Amino acid sequence: MTLRAVNLAHLLTAAATRLPGRDAVVSGPTRLSWPELDARASAVAAELRRRGIGRGDAVLVHSPNHLEFVAVMFGVWRAGAVFAPANFRLTPSEVAGLAELTTPSALICHADYADHAVAVAEAADLTGGTLWIGAAADADGAVAGLPDPAGREPDEPVWNGDHAWYFFTSGTSGRPKAVVLTHDQLGFVVNNHLCDLMPGLGADDAQIVVAPLSHGAGVHLLPQVARGAKTVLPTSTRLDPAEIWRLVEAERVTNAFTVPTILTTLTQAPEASRHDLGSLRYVIYAGAPMYRADQQHARDVLGDVLVQYYGLGEVTGNITVLPPDEHDRPSPDGVEYGTCGYPRTGMQVSIQDSDGTELPTGGQGEICVAGPAVFPGYLRNDVANAESFRDGWFRTGDLGMVDAEGYVYVTGRASDMFISGGSNVYPREIEERLLHHPAVAEVAVVGVPDPKWGEVGVAVCVASDGQDADEDELRSWLGDSLARYKIPKRFVWWDEIPKSGYGKVVKRTIKQRLATS
Known part of the structure; x- marks a missing residue:
């Protein structure tokens, strides 16, 4: 028997019902309430359905962070389709490669990236055509000009195992792969983020987006919506520390997701000392190891608000967590780098040798992981699936060790050795x-x-x-x-x-x- 899952669009449905008078997204002078964002998502879903796009169809999205991007994300899910967002920095040929992999039925593209849209149209049979983010409301196919549907579009029924997100790997060691994330798996991830990364998050909180919504920042958006926390979108398409810190103070931002390079840039900027940052509760960083010197500087600037997690797209970030009060934890003798924390709630970590044998405390081997956050596999890539799993464990390809109290240390990438x-x-x-x-x-x-x-x-x-x-x-x-x-x-x-x-x-x-x- 296949059990029914909860469509991720229901997170928005619930927030719009429960918090009609609260801000959902703020970008420049525009402030959308939860019902207004919900209506925009419904307009996207209605248009996709009108174009014949439904359950299981992939929708490739190519855009920098944008208010309409958020509506598109939930509109795609509401229609039952699969959200497949590309990093906007990719070239047209690279995005065309993603289209060949995912065979999208429709493209939603920012108006500034028309060359990308042409390349995708040549690589895929876009039966549902193209919609445009950031286009004038009277332009053909503009998301901004979609008519408001008569009432909320229903959230398409979905089932355990139904694809929700094709999460593209960064491709640092070759051509990107499409990680399949499902509605039920991401439902666990949302709960786990709220439990382990941002305990107590609520409707009085606010996040600022400083990384691409096509990747980890998009996953971080989901628990914000689940709890009705406001999202603040900077208007600059490039990282602008002055704008970021001004908005943190003005909007009383309480949390953010970032990566070590961005966090270092932000905390080294002079503007960090010119604004009141006292509202911050959780500044979450992940995606790569953060060197201790940079980590300490960030703590000196922001206080004890840093939350580190270790994870890959294939596990949606859910492997370990290091809370703010654990950042001074000493490393074992002979280990220069700090811990990335302990296993996330409901997840299990195993350090294994090349034969799959679990190593004892202090032994260095491959970090392997099991639990509900692990993805079901790569899209159309049997070879990668066979290489990535062994005896039910997902093999991260990272090297690490576990100390006597169960804390994990990432010692490097296997391919870097x-x-x-x-x-x-x-x-x-x-x-x-x-x-x-x-x-x-x-x-x-x-x-x-x-x-x-x-x-x-x-x-x-x-x-x-x-x-x-x-x-x-x-x-x-x-x-x-x-x-x-x-x-x-x-x-x-x-x-x-x-x-x-x-x-x-x-x-x-x-x-x-x-x-x-």
């Missing part, structure tokens, strides 16, 4: 130490081919303002605490380190650039 002279080298250990040097603002260590040693390390550094250091000084700095074989053979200085659209360091690109330099 390299072997030099027969010894395993884990870049994160080196990166953490280099960041303590005053001349190093950012660093990425990669392994490159070497005829003698097999591979050797190269440290790509970004200089701190007004600081410099030569190679001998950095090598000596590391020599006090690292074995000789771990010390990079080369140190190079770049103006910036390549990052993906989600703020992750792209080591594949670094290796390619080093190979041609």
Whole structure:
């Protein structure tokens, strides 16, 4: 027997019913109440249905953060379709590749990205055509011009296992894959976020969006809607710390989701000290390890409001949590980096060797996870599914360990590890130490081919303002605490380190650039 699930659009339905007089979304001068946002979502759902789009049909969405993006998200679900949002920074050909993978029946695209719409139309049979975000209300297919339906459109019935979201991996190690997220799985994630990340969240709270809604920030939006908390959307399409901190003060923002690179940029900006940030309760960061030096600076600026979680899109972020009052937890002897927390409620972590045997406390192996937040598989990718699961465990591809009290430590990405002279080298250990040097603002260590040693390390550094250091000084700095074989053979200085659209360091690109330099 297949059980009925709760359509994610019902989160909006309930908020609009319960909180008719409260703000739902604020963007510039526009303030939408929950019933107004609900009506806009219904207009999208009605139009999709009129175009023949329904349960199980994929709708590819390409747009930067926008008020209409939020209405589209819930309108797609209300119609029973699958939300497939692309990172707006991708090129037209990259988005066309996502269309080939997901075979969308319709496209909803921002008006500034017409070239992307053309590429998608050539790659997919868009039986439902294209709708436009950010277009004038009188433009053909404009989301802003959709007529208000007579009453709320009904939330399409859905069942356990029904696809809700095609969550694209960032593609840092190859072509992106589509992670299948279902309505029932995301229902668990919403409850888990409220339980572990933002306990006590309610209708008096407010979040500010500082990362793409196409990815983790979109998932973070769902518990806000579930509790009726206001969402504040900055108007700038680029990260503008001055605008962010002004809005935090003006809208009494209580929570935000971000990634380490964005959090570091925001807390290093001078505007952070010019505004009242006392309303903040939870500043949640995830998506990549955050170096301890940057973490401590953020705490100095914001106070004890940081919440770290570790997770991948395949587990919708739900692997561990490190609450604000745990950020001073000491690491075991010999471990330079801090913990990413303990397993999330209802989830289980296992550190396994290459054969799938669970390792004892302190043993380093692959982080594997089980529980209701784990996705059912990748879309149309049997090979990746077979590689990613073993004996029912999802294999993250990350290396880590667990201490005696069950706290998890991410020691690196399995693909980042390299072997030099027969010894395993884990870049994160080196990166953490280099960041303590005053001349190093950012660093990425990669392994490159070497005829003698097999591979050797190269440290790509970004200089701190007004600081410099030569190679001998950095090598000596590391020599006090690292074995000789771990010390990079080369140190190079770049103006910036390549990052993906989600703020992750792209080591594949670094290796390619080093190979041609």
